[in-house]
Amino acid sequence: MVRASVPVWKFSPHYYHLSTSALEAALRKVAAYREWRQFDPGPNHHIDARYAAMPAFTKKDIRQNFPDGLLPACKDVEQGLATGEIELVETSGTTDDKVTNFWNQKWWDASERASWKLNSYTHEIATGDHREAILVNPRNVGFVSDIIDLPMEKRRLARFLYLNEKTNPLSWSSTHMDRMIDELNTFQPMVLEANPSYLARLCRYVAAHNKEVFQPGIIVFTYEYPTNFHYRQIRLVFSAPITSSYGTTETGYVFMQCENGNFHQNTQFCRVDFQPFKPEHGGPLLGRILVTPLDNPWCYLVRFATGDIVHLQESGECACGRHSGVILSSIAGRKVNLTLTCSGRLVTLLELDNTIGVLEGIDMYKLIQPDARTYELHLVSQRPDKERLSEDVLGVLRRLYGQEANIAVIFDTDIAPESSGKYLVSRTIFPVDLDDYLDKDISLKND
Ligand SMILES: [Zn+2]
Numbered sequence: 001m002v003r004a005s006v007p008v009w010k011f012s013p014h015y016y017h018l019s020t021s022a023l024e025a026a027l028r029k030v031a032a033y034r035e036w037r038q039f040d041p042g043p044n045h046h047i048d049a050r051y052a053a054m055p056a057f058t059k060k061d062i063r064q065n066f067p068d069g070l071l072p073a074c075k076d077v078e079q080g081l082a083t084g085e086i087e088l089v090e091t092s093g094t095t096d097d098k099v100t101n102f103w104n105q106k107w108w109d110a111s112e113r114a115s116w117k118l119n120s121y122t123h124e125i126a127t128g129d130h131r132e133a134i135l136v137n138p139r140n141v142g143f144v145s146d147i148i149d150l151p152m153e154k155r156r157l158a159r160f161l162y163l164n165e166k167t168n169p170l171s172w173s174s175t176h177m178d179r180m181i182d183e184l185n186t187f188q189p190m191v192l193e194a195n196p197s198y199l200a201r202l203c204r205y206v207a208a209h210n211k212e213v214f215q216p217g218i219i220v221f222t223y224e225y226p227t228n229f230h231y232r233q234i235r236l237v238f239s240a241p242i243t244s245s246y247g248t249t250e251t252g253y254v255f256m257q258c259e260n261g262n263f264h265q266n267t268q269f270c271r272v273d274f275q276p277f278k279p280e281h282g283g284p285l286l287g288r289i290l291v292t293p294l295d296n297p298w299c300y301l302v303r304f305a306t307g308d309i310v311h312l313q314e315s316g317e318c319a320c321g322r323h324s325g326v327i328l329s330s331i332a333g334r335k336v337n338l339t340l341t342c343s344g345r346l347v348t349l350l351e352l353d354n355t356i357g358v359l360e361g362i363d364m365y366k367l368i369q370p371d372a373r374t375y376e377l378h379l380v381s382q383r384p385d386k387e388r389l390s391e392d393v394l395g396v397l398r399r400l401y402g403q404e405a406n407i408a409v410i411f412d413t414d415i416a417p418e419s420s421g422k423y424l425v426s427r428t429i430f431p432v433d434l435d436d437y438l439d440k441d442i443s444l445k446n447d
Contacts, residue, residue: 006276006284007316009326011267018294019271020047023054023302029072030300032057032065051273056290056305062099062250070102070300077102086298091249097420101249104298111252111269111293118256118264118322121241125190125217133189133216135163135180135198137421140223149176152183161187167421169201170414177205184214192216196226196234197364197423203237204363215240224422225333225349228357229364246331248306250299251291255310255328262318263310265325269294272326273303274312278439281346285312286332288434307335309348335434337426339369342402346437349426355400359392364415367426375407380415 026033027040039053062070067077080086080102089103116122138144142162143155155162163180166172180202184192192199199219206213219234221244234242246263247253254270255263265272271292277283289310290303313327333349341347356365361383368376375397383389390409397407417423 006274007312007314007327009316010323012324015267015271015294015324016047019051019292022271022292022294022300023047023050025072026300026302029074031069032061033300033302036302051271051292051303054303056303057301058305059097059099062101062301066100067102071298072300075298080298089249099250102298103249104296107269107296107298108252111247111266114268115245115247115253115256115266118258118266119218119243120259120320121218122191122220122243122256129159130190131159131161131187132191132193133161133163133184133187135192135194135202136223137167137169137195137198137417138162138165139167139421140195146171149179152187161189164198168416169198170416172201174205174209177202178211181206181211181213184216185212188214188216190217191220192218192240193220193222195223195422196221196230197224197417200230200233200364203233207233207236213237217241218243220245225331225337225353225425227353227365227425229362233363244331246308248291248304250301250304251293251306252296254289254291254306254308255326255331258318258320258322260318260320261329262313262320263328263331264318264320264322265327267325269296274310274326276439277346277437281437282311282348283439285314286310286348287312287438288335289326305335309333309335309338309350311348311350333426335432336424338432339367339375339401339426339428340372340432341400342373342404344372346432347400352400352426355396356393358396359389361389364423366415366424369426369428369430371430373402373404373406375401375405376410377407378410378412378415380412386411 027037036054040050041053087103088100090100091098113128116126134142143150143165144167145165146167150165155165161183163183215238219238219240219242226244243257245253246255252269253266255265257263271294273290274287276287289306289308291306292302293299309332310328311330311332313329316327318327330350337349339347339352352367361381363380366378377393381389393409394407398405
């Protein structure tokens with residue numbers, strides 16, 4: 001049997017230079033990586049092989065080493081804070097997920113600007129002083145005000161307008177959504193950045209009430225995985241081009257979707273290592289990424305496990321002509337979104353979403369897997385024929401998870417986001433250890 005292999009990507013000499021500096025600085029100077037020195041095959045080996053020999057760095061590692069263990073001794077945190085070069089930011093999330101990071105605004109802005117080049121529309125529109133409206137949970141960015149409505153001028157910051165100050169989108173009234181529509185019409189943003197679930201919620205309202213909405217130059221999805229239903233609901237209202245931007249507080253902007261739908265690596269600002277799953281779990285084109293931020297004087301993270309599950313573009317190329325770095329055909333969700341079939345095969349959010357996405361008339365859904373063969377699907381739908389919908393859902397889910405799957409379909413009137421402000425579409429209640437699914441046998445070309 002001929003085994004499929006991962007594509008070969010092209011990288012600039014500068015990328016390899018920055019990759020080498022990042023790894024060597026961490027191993028030599030940063031306490032958190034002291035134990036990693038034993039894994040380094042040494043400078044006579046290709047840098048990709050040196051990275052491949054290293055473990056992954058996790059949020060738990062950040063928590064255990066913050067602050068001094070994450071920086072070289074020569075870096076003075078107090079001084080960095082005093083001069084305003086850095087701030088401390090806490091990522092939103094559950095207790096397990098929460099970490100404090102050093103935040104270097106200058107590097108972050110530069111990473112964002114570089115990511116804009118990876119899509120023709122953002123490359124043209126995003127000049128750095130363009131008007132941008134943002135529709136997200138204010139817990140992630142913006143101004144929180146749950147009781148009092150903030151007037152527009154209180155939700156402006158530089159070139160940004162934050163359309164929503166409420167932490168719970170279930171509290172959005174028609175007045176609140178009319179205000180968003182009016183403000184889009186008045187502010188006329190070039191870019192509309194949005195959590196897809198939040199924009200889809202607004203679009204369901206706009207479509208149901210036949211409202212007119214201003215069309216921005218481009219819509220950029222952030223923070224959440226956009227489902228097929230989100231796309232459909234948003235497309236009923238917006239004809240503007242749509243792209244997805246992927247990154248984390250720790251790593252800056254990592255992937256941007258180009259105008260042809262593939263995702264390109266932001267090679268100037270991060271190194272990406274790909275670890276494929278075993279073939280029976282979708283490898284070698286499906287796997288996880290480990291990200292090393294490049295050239296950030298306040299970040300020495302190496303092989304940070306962002307939690308993103310990705311699907312490689314098999315050809316290693318894209319018709320848009322951008323050829324530097326890793327190219328993905330899709331982001332397949334996050335580790336937390338993985339579920340398992342009754343026979344134990346990994347199911348990504350992408351696969352689940354494409355399965356449920358064939359159905360019509362679903363506003364939102366959430367799939368929870370309490371144990372190996374039990375699944376709870378929560379559905380929000382305006383369809384009157386709930387029994388028919390229920391049967392259809394059971395049919396497609398049994399084909400995916402197994403005929404023996406024990407599936408409960410629960411109709412809800414609405415689904416709230418998690419405390420992080422982001423919507424959860426799928427997860428297991430039991431732990432899934434990715435190490436059990438990664439293909440350790442696949443070796444890098446440059447070994
Ligand atoms: Zn492309």
